[in-house]
Amino acid sequence: MRCRQVVDKISEYIDGELDPELVREVERHMEHCEDCRIVVDTTRKTVEIFCHTDPAPLPDDVLERLNRMFALQFRTGER
Amino acid sequence: MLRSPSTPSHLDNEESIVAAAQAGDADAFIGLLNLYSRRVYRVALNMTGNHHDAEDVLQEASMNAYQAITGFQGKSRFYSWLVRIAINAALGKMRKRATWKESSLDEAKEGEDGSYLPLEIECWCDDPEKACLNVELHQILADVIQKLDPKSRAVFTLRDVEKFSTEETADVLGISTQLVKTRLFRARLNLRDQLTDYFRKDRRNAMQTSRR
Numbered sequence: 172m173r174c175r176q177v178v179d180k181i182s183e184y185i186d187g188e189l190d191p192e193l194v195r196e197v198e199r200h201m202e203h204c205e206d207c208r209i210v211v212d213t214t215r216k217t218v219e220i221f222c223h224t225d226p227a228p229l230p231d232d233v234l235e236r237l238n239r240m241f242a243l244q245f246r247t248g249e250r
Numbered sequence: 251m252l253r254s255p256s257t258p259s260h261l262d263n264e265e266s267i268v269a270a271a272q273a274g275d276a277d278a279f280i281g282l283l284n285l286y287s288r289r290v291y292r293v294a295l296n297m298t299g300n301h302h303d304a305e306d307v308l309q310e311a312s313m314n315a316y317q318a319i320t321g322f323q324g325k326s327r328f329y330s331w332l333v334r335i336a337i338n339a340a341l342g343k344m345r346k347r348a349t350w351k352e353s354s355l356d357e358a359k360e361g362e363d364g365s366y367l368p369l370e371i372e373c374w375c376d377d378p379e380k381a382c383l384n385v386e387l388h389q390i391l392a393d394v395i396q397k398l399d400p401k402s403r404a405v406f407t408l409r410d411v412e413k414f415s416t417e418e419t420a421d422v423l424g425i426s427t428q429l430v431k432t433r434l435f436r437a438r439l440n441l442r443d444q445l446t447d448y449f450r451k452d453r454r455n456a457m458q459t460s461r462r
Contacts, residue, residue: 179365182435206371210442213374216449217442218410220379221395224387229291233305237287240309244316245276 172196177207185215268328272320279319283312286329289412290336296407297340299396307343311336326421333412334422337404344400366439370446378449394444398437405430406437 177200183189184197201208264285270278287308294307314335322331379387395403404423408414409430416434420427 175365175367178368178439179435182431182438209371209373210368213446213449214438214442216374216378217438217445220387220445221391221406221410221441222413223379224391227292227295227301227388227392229288229308230301233291233301233308234287236305237283237309237312240313241276241280241283241316244313 172200174200174204174207177201177204178210181211181214184211185218264328265324268319268322268324272322279316282315282328282332286332287312289329290332293333293336293407293412294340295392296395296411297337297400297403298343299392303340303343303347307336307340310339310343314339326418330414330418330422333408337408337422341400341404366436368439369443370450372446372450374446374449375451378445390445390448394441397444398440402433402437402440405433406441409434410438 177184177197180189180193180197184194189197197211201211264282267278267281267285271282290311291304291308294304294311295301298304298307311332315332318335322328395406398406401423405419408419408422409416414422416427416430420430423430
């Protein structure tokens with residue numbers, strides 16, 4: 172397996188969705204290819220960092236305006 | 251009304267809340283908004299890149315959902331249905347505001363060649379999430395995701411932020427599972443390239459030094 176093929180499979184590899192035989196090929200390649208190890212590691216970290224970082228919370232005033240919008244909607248009784 | 255964390259006791263599961271909302275129960279609909287408005291706002295913020303537009307999208311999607319809820323048939327999770335409405339609202343807003351930049355990678359090209367060659371091959375610092383302040387990290391992630399084309403942004407948001415499956419993402423966006431995989435692959439590698447600028451080992455040293 173060449174670097175290009177490893178990169179092409181990187182997404183399925185880090186999701187654990189790659190065929191076991193291909194996983195073995197990817198890992199065999201990475202044993203001697205530092206560049207691919209780095210790309211796989213940093214791609215995994217990219218996914219993790221978005222997963223772990225709390226998003227900006229919904230601001231209270233946004234919630235209040237949404238609340239008011241529906242209060243008005245329900246008063247007028249229209250759908 | 252939306253602040254109330256509780257849902258009426260007779261509406262103890264989502265299916266019954268949806269059914270009640272479909273029958274015109276205002277409290278039930280508010281209960282659904284209580285459950286999902288934070289996540290819809292997060293999706294809208296990822297898609298539009300600013301709080302003002304995210305609020306517009308939240309309001310528009312909530313109102314559209316209210317008006318269309320009788321048409322929800324329960325074939326998907328309610329949140330999937332709601333998120334589809336929110337993403338359509340976000341894409342519509344972006345088109346109107348001319349922030350939609352059609353990528354040169356139209357769907358046909360994506361199908362033909364979904365490859366992506368990494369540009370940056372450098373180790374990251376050991377713990378990138380601790381290498382910068384929380385506020386900085388929020389801003390960095392917001393900035394880099396906005397540099398994706400809107401279609402890839404939608405796929406990445408659903409798969410890696412909202413944790414939708416490939417199949418559910420395809421269903422929400424009305425595209426094939428293969429296209430979801432292709433766009434996710436390109437989005438991840440593009441974001442990785444961008445984040446390498448912030449998190450390479452040398453950079454950490456610079457950030458730590460600047461804080462002393």
